[in-house]
Amino acid sequence: MTWYYIDETITDGERRKGPYTIAEIKDFVKSGEVKKETLVWHSGMENWVHWEETEESKELAAETVEISANDLNDEEQIKAALEAILAEHASQKRYAGFFIRGAAYFADNFILSAVGIIVYLILGALQFVDTNAINEAITAYVNDPSTADAMSNVINAPGMTLFLSIWGLLQAIYFIVFTTLWSATPGKLLFNLHVESNGEAKINWVTSALRYVASLFTQLTLMFYGIGYLIVMIDPKRRALHDWIAKTSVVYQRRPATVSKKK
Numbered sequence: 001m002t003w004y005y006i007d008e009t010i011t012d013g014e015r016r017k018g019p020y021t022i023a024e025i026k027d028f029v030k031s032g033e034v035k036k037e038t039l040v041w042h043s044g045m046e047n048w049v050h051w052e053e054t055e056e057s058k059e060l061a062a063e064t065v066e067i068s069a070n071d072l073n074d075e076e077q078i079k080a081a082l083e084a085i086l087a088e089h090a091s092q093k094r095y096a097g098f099f100i101r102g103a104a105y106f107a108d109n110f111i112l113s114a115v116g117i118i119v120y121l122i123l124g125a126l127q128f129v130d131t132n133a134i135n136e137a138i139t140a141y142v143n144d145p146s147t148a149d150a151m152s153n154v155i156n157a158p159g160m161t162l163f164l165s166i167w168g169l170l171q172a173i174y175f176i177v178f179t180t181l182w183s184a185t186p187g188k189l190l191f192n193l194h195v196e197s198n199g200e201a202k203i204n205w206v207t208s209a210l211r212y213v214a215s216l217f218t219q220l221t222l223m224f225y226g227i228g229y230l231i232v233m234i235d236p237k238r239r240a241l242h243d244w245i246a247k248t249s250v251v252y253q254r255r256p257a258t259v260s261k262k263k
Contacts, residue, residue, distance in 0.1 A: 006039040006048070008198070026060050037237070039094055050236070068252045095238040096193050096250040097132075098229070107187035110172060123166070129159025172212055192253045197246070207246055209233040214242035 003025045004018030020028075022042075028034040029051065036052035051057050124131035134157040137181075141150040154160065178185045183203050184194040197207050218241040221228030227239035237249045 001042050001044070003042045005034055005041075005051070008038070022056055026056070029057070029060060038241050039236075058111060094252040095236075096191075096252060097238050098232045099194070100191055101232065101238075101240075101250055102229075104185070104191045104193055105185040107190050108174075109187075111186060112167075112171055115170060115174075119166055119170070120163055123159060123163055126210070129163050130157065133157045134160055134163075175215070176205070176208045176210045179203050179211065180205050188250070193248055193250055194253055195248050197248045201246070207248065209244035211248055212240055214245035215240075218242045 001022065002019035003022060004016050005025065005028070007017050008015065011186070012104070025034060025040065032053055036041070036050065036057070038051045040046045040051050040054065042184070094231050120131070123129045126147040134154070137150075137154040137157045137160075140147070141154050144150060155164075175185060179195055180203055182189065182194075183196065188194060195203055197203050203211075218228035221241060231244075232238050237243075239249050240247050243249055
């Protein structure tokens with residue numbers, strides 16, 4: 001039986017590596033070259049799957065935590081084996097799906113909306129925007145959005161361009177800074193999610209900025225039934241369009257595994 005795997009560190013050219021024996025694949029796993037999320041395939045399989053989904057990965061995990069019959073009465077050995085099993089389970093990467101990501105995005109936009117209201121009120125108090133004219137234009141748009149000039153009247157209201165520019169800048173700072181420094185926005189932190197790049201939990205400034213700019217293109221796909229977001233539901237790593245562009249993914253935070261002691 002011959003095995004192949006996809007080397008995702010290769011961005012240009014043939015990424016398929018192989019053929020290898022299962023023993024060689026297991027050696028690659030031990031050395032870290034093949035990870036749990038690495039796509040693998042062997043003759044006889046219909047589709048590529050993640051290594052962690054194969055029976056061979058379970059066999060390898062069992063080999064690393066095997067307890068001999070002579071150690072069954074050794075409490076420390078049993079505890080160490082249990083901790084190894086729990087650590088193996090905790091280390092399995094879980095990608096965030098469409099709905100949990102949507103909830104996190106909603107939370108972020110709720111925060112940004114509150115910030116926008118505060119900015120709007122401050123600009124109004126400083127008379128940089130004409131709040132009365134803007135409110136009238138918005139009311140007219142809500143009452144009859146089909147009017148040809150309804151939206152343009154809102155955008156062209158005195159001070160509206162300044163407000164939108166400041167709010168847009170604050171949104172960019174919000175997403176880029178939080179993603180870079182904490183690998184997650186407050187909305188994602190609320191749901192125990194974080195953004196990683198090529199398997200690394202820490203995001204640099206360039207990747208964070210690229211991901212934000214790419215997210216604007218994803219938003220534009222709402223005109224095409226939101227295809228940029230819907231691909232999350234079918235992608236194995238649950239990536240949206242901006243994740244594909246920035247080579248990032250959203251995963252659940254891993255919690256440390258512990259074995260409780262009996263008192």
